[in-house]
Amino acid sequence: MSLFPSLTLTLTLPLFLCILFITTTSTTLPPPSPSFPYGLSYHIDCGSSTNTTDPFNTTWLSDRYFSGGATGIVSEPLHFRHAHEKTLRFFPISSGKKNCYSIPSLPPSRYLVRTFVVYDNYDGKSHPPSFDVSVAGTVVFSWRSPWPQSLSRDGAYADLFASILSSEALICFYSFATDPPVISSIELFAADPASYDSATIGDNGTxxxxxxxxxxxxxxxxxxxxxxxxxxxxxxxxxxxxxxxxxxxxxxxxxxxxxxxxxxxxxxxxxxxxxxxxxxxxxxxxxxxxxxxxxxxxxxxxxxxxxxxxxxxxxxxxxxxxxxxxxxxxxxxxxxxxxxxxxxxxxxxxxxxxxxxxxxxxxxxxxxxxxxxxxxxxxxxxxPSDPSTVPQQVVAMEALKDSLRVPERMGWNGDPCAPTNWDAWEGVTCRMSMDNTALVISQIDLGSQGLKGFISDQISLLSDLNQGCQTQESM
Known part of the structure; x- marks a missing residue:
């Protein structure tokens, strides 16, 4: 079954819409399924605790690689044809405004990324959420409440081609107001970097x-x-x-x-x-x-x-x-x-x-x-792709997150500064680098957060700070 309604997305997007939810969970890293000629594909069943195989012999991995959130089940499971169509992960505001899936160990390449999103009143509140979705730091979809009734009940597939040049694919979700973003499945397929005339239509970031x-x-x-x-x-x-x-x-x-x-x-x-x-x-x-x-x-x-x-x-x-x-x-x-x-x-x-x-x-x-x-x-x-944070500064901020034991509610997930039309990590201020090629951390203020821990020596990588970390007295 497939639908094709208009979504109010970052791109006001008429998408390939289909009913396909997924079941997934497990923390071990299985070998990716073969996808000739580039060697890998992932099919993550968000909200599921077990691996499953669908009628087309695709193996769906249990839910993994997420930063937080909780699992749910659609309100009408019998409405969906396949077992992997019935589960989802949602991100309550207690998990922070920004949450991500981070798929690791990827070779640099172009990838097709496909998501499936459904609400189906899983929480009994009859309020489909408003949220954004980004891939590799660029906002690609914007879901705004109210959703069309058919879309809320049946869900929608959306896909895109993006160049992922780091070792992980970041698919992030940003909450508006207190709405919890939802996601039912994430798929990733390696593609040829030269596909779709990439050398002519724009740089690798398009x-x-x-x-x-x-x-x-x-x-x-x-x-x-x-x-x-x-x-x-x-x-x-x-x-x-x-x-x-x-x-x-x-x-x-x-x-x-x-x-x-x-x-x-x-x-x-x-x-x-x-x-x-x-x-x-x-x-x-x-x-x-x-x-x-x-x-x-x-x-x-x-x-x-x-x-x-x-x-x-x-x-x-x-x-x-x-x-x-x-x-x-x-x-x-x-x-x-x-x-x-x-x-x-x-x-x-x-x-x-x-x-x-x-x-x-x-x-x-x-x-x-x-x-x-x-x-x-x-x-x-x-x-066009959004700029991302200088990689060394991302490493430094991740180390600081661990050493200060930053709580989940602060939403320190994904890129600290990107996408630029979302808020940066709580307590963090960013700006463009002097050469306008990347984002840098210019200020950190965590003095009111009551954090307990120590400041990682990797903070020395934050070479663009105008004002240092305000947390020393509480450490």
């Missing part, structure tokens, strides 16, 4: 947030939803809810192999190109128009990636199927799939779309000769 990943002419499929594989963990949603216009459409499919798939750096799966959508009427017959509309946040730029393969045997030479691609009514390119790659071979085209003036992004294929055809559409918001 986060690609999924605003629509559609498989045309098919049902939803991919990891978590079917036995079909995708090496990067991408799930592909049916395009049916996003088609507009009055043109009669035809879904076509093939069992033939498709060349040019499963290749570096994007490893697009063969299955994506074995189904397609076209129109019943050709351009010559007065038809030949396919149109899709996707909800977006107009403040952001988007990477639109289109997928094609000539899988209809009636097209046997160049010039027999030609169509124009329009995005937001701008004619951007003319496509002749057979001329580009022949038949039963994958062809992709992508464009970065900027300066949007509407909350809807339209993709339209207009036939020039014959009927247009498309296999898939991807649309990613390009979110």
């Amino acid at each position: 986060v690609l947030v999924n605003y629509g990943r559609l498989s045309c002419g098919s049902d939803q499929w991919g990891p978590g939803f079917s036995n079909d594989h995708d090496l990067f963990g991408r799930s592909w949603q049916s395009d049916s809810e996003f088609r507009t216009g009055q043109t009669k459409i035809v879904a076509v499919s093939t069992r033939n192999g498709i060349s040019g798939t499963e290749q570096k750096p994007n490893y697009f799966p063969e299955k994506l190109y074995q189904t397609a959508l076209t129109t019943e009427a050709t351009a010559e017959e007065g038809g030949g128009v396919l149109e899709y509309k996707l909800s977006v946040d107009a403040k952001l730029d988007y990477l639109v990636w289109l997928h094609f393969a000539e899988i209809e045997g009636r097209v046997r030479r160049a010039g027999e199927r030609v169509f124009d691609v329009f995005i937001n009514d701008e004619n951007l390119t003319r496509v002749d799939i057979y001329k580009q790659v022949g038949s039963f071979s994958a062809f992709t085209w992508h464009r970065t779309v900027k300066n949007l003036s509407s909350s809807l992004l339209s993709v339209k294929l207009v036939g020039v000769v014959g009927a247009p055809l498309i296999c898939g559409i991807e649309n990613y918001a390009l979110v």
